[in-house]
Amino acid sequence: MSASAWETVIGLETHVQLGTVSKMFCGCSTTFGAPPNTNVCPVCLGLPGALPVPNERAIQLAVRAAVALNCTVHPRSVFARKNYFYPDLPKGYQISQYDQPLATAGHLSFLSPDRGVVRAGIIRVHVEEDAGKSLHDRFPRATAVDLNRAGVPLIEIVTEPDFRSPQEARAYLLTLKQVLQYVGVSECDMEKGSLRVDANVSIRKAGSTALGVKCEVKNINAFSYVEKALTVERDRQVAEVERGGTITQSTMLYNSKTNTVRLQRSKEESKDYRYFPEPDLPPLVLSPEWIAEQQGVLPELPATKRERFVSQYGLNQQDAGVLTAERAVADYYESVVHAGAEPKSAANWVMGEVLGDAKDHQEQLRVPASSLAGIIALVKGGTVSNQGAKKVFAEVAAKGGDPRTVAEALGVIQVADTGILAQWVEEVVTAHPAEAARFKGGETKLMAFFVGQVMKTSKGKADPKAAPKLLEERLAK
């Protein structure tokens, strides 16, 4: 297949669940995994006569997401009804936004595997409510409906067709997820459905600037399927065109088990949603001052933080990237540095011991930042060896406690006292007369051997920096 003769063009529509306690238009809980149809009320059940009331917290989070994505937030936006029939859509329409969305014209930069830093255009961010869930496999020959999810607040983020490969689409999504998690807008957990993505895929002759006919790919349920699903669709289109066929606008469903796509519906069968302004809700009016306030409370975003870590702490891009991948880790790293640790050592400790320990313990950062700074200080001062410090870290992680006290209890304090060191040196030199003779004969590289023996004899307590001096003096005799 001559895939290289073709350029892939991808645009993404991402639905992100806002991290609110209650639903978009009622007070019901948004808790995931509750028994079916327990988080419901007349409003989210769409009972006759019930009316929606917007959740202010959801609007606030949506605006924060929009400003984090560099969008223009509109002081006046309009809710609209998207009409279609489906059993898990209790009102027969979804309250969304249509021709006057909350925010437009933003962008998000991400690192492309092929093109370096790429700025993806964000066409719009709008607020809407989620539908319920249809369960087709619970009862034989019947579909069950769970409306716990109905009315959960979402934002939809629509990009320009700015991605040139499935890999880029994935890189953008990971960056988007990182930004939204930083801002505290959403958990962005694809497996729990708090982040869902639909992709518009088209192909064109390499070098062409016109857009090809696009197909929408739905049902991509995990980050790990993004590349696969888009690659399958891209390959399908290339094969179709190379066979002499044409692409017709359609919606394709991805099946992760078979790694294939199948036609869900063609354009002719596409639904007419009959959008019109939601008469149950006045236009959403936000004061410019309030919007500016939301911008003001935004935390430093990952890209900015990464650059700052490079310039402020002298870290390389890669380490800065690892440390800023999650806001909690970045904050932790900075606390360690602020507690007095040398930035580079702190970085190595956080990327090594801290993240390793977190991985085994539900992402918890178990050692307080001040304690880690204390451990690093013990190493720097020569009180504890690196090996000893790791033992101290593990102990503090498991049981807590002051690092020095723990180090003493573990017996890993290094001895720099010349009197005690001299005894170990004497023991070692006496025990290895042959090596001592060779050293005296000019084989100075044997020093490492003697230091090792001193460490061994002292059971690691000897200060490896103080030992060579004493050894040299003793061997010179």
Added chain:
Amino acid sequence: MTEVEALASAKATATRLGKAKRLNALLTPTTVVRKSLLAQAKEAHPSGVLYGMPVALKDNICTLEFPTTCGSKLLEAYQSPYEATVVTKLKDAGALIAGKANLDEFAMGSSTEHSGFGRVLNPVDRTRVPGGSSGGSAALVGAGAVPAALGSETGGSVRQPAAFCGVVGIKPTYGRVSRYGLVAFGSSLDQIGVLGRSVHDAARVLSVISGRDPRDSTCENRDPLRLPTVPERLEGFVIGIPKEYFPVDLNPGVRRACDRAIRALKDLGAAVRDVSLPHTPYAIPTYYVIAPAEASSNLARFDGVRYGNRADGVTTLAELYRQTRGTGFGPEVQRRILVGTYVLSSGYYDAYYKKAQQMRALLAQDFRNVFDRGVDLIFTPTTPTTAFKAGERTKDPVSMYLADCFTAPANLTGVPAMSLPIGRVKGLPVGGQFIGQPFLEDDMIEAAYALERAIDGTEEA
């Protein structure tokens, strides 16, 4: 009123409702109402301003005591698990809920002949319609079974039946009364209104049900309406008479009754002025785009999946929808859903829905122009004719729709309006309409108080 008197009121109401049974105005069985009224009388708040007062409710207002059918076979046994805000407010004021009144299915109609549970008879002349869609509420008040009833308006459904049955009907400003628990028809037009045997009865019930409700985003954050005192004179009032509401083919009896009312207003000291509302003829076409558009969406939820009657023996989802809705909805409801779906469709939206919204803005501007020039109130006939014969217009929907030509403008523009009896023509009641400025219902009610005292509303014009 004492508890004993409240119980007596409950019993007497049940008896009167029983006597009015032949009108088919009440959907709740008399025995059920009697039992409920007695229970309510024992529990009612004696300190409430409506203590012991029976109020019937149009059956598109959700109640816990009785099913809420909307006059539709589809919701024949639907029991709401919650009650409308207006119902809670009535109960808090000590009122007794006197059952559910018949209506055109989902409030769509102008004669209450489109109910899934049979037509309602006009208490003045049983061969004639009571108007609609709040025909059951108007008939119960007209028959003297209750002093007041709640109705709902989308295009005149309180004022038009009030005029046909010889009672008072008030449609408050859009946003004055909470719609929470009113089954939606045209959400941007719907407003709960009151029918009463007198201006005072209607006004005091309106005062109780009005005011803010955090559950309805379109309900204004305002205190309840304060009742004006009954004025001796109307000096200082400027009342506009719009020529578009007095066309050459206006029923001569209706014209005579209006002329007499206008003379009475002048005698009371009001300044009467000719005004123009030039876009009035477009109100009905505009209304019959917007109301069906919103209805087609509002009624989508009645799909047989979660509640209401569901078609039996279907095997596919599409069939479930088609059968449930095709057999559950009556022909007028189906007609409006079809029209509404059409005008919102891709390619037709701009030509119909968008145009209608533009016309709606022009209609609102008409009213502003008049009120900005020092006019306090507008006076018109409520309807172009008196109550028509049952069956007379059912085969011609457009002639039925034209029964709302003088009432729909207030719904399209949100302004308050009310109808009160101003005389009779060949024994049939004629309604006169006041149209007021937004949230100035008190001015409108004050003028109505004075006019009600100045003329005999039951006298032949």
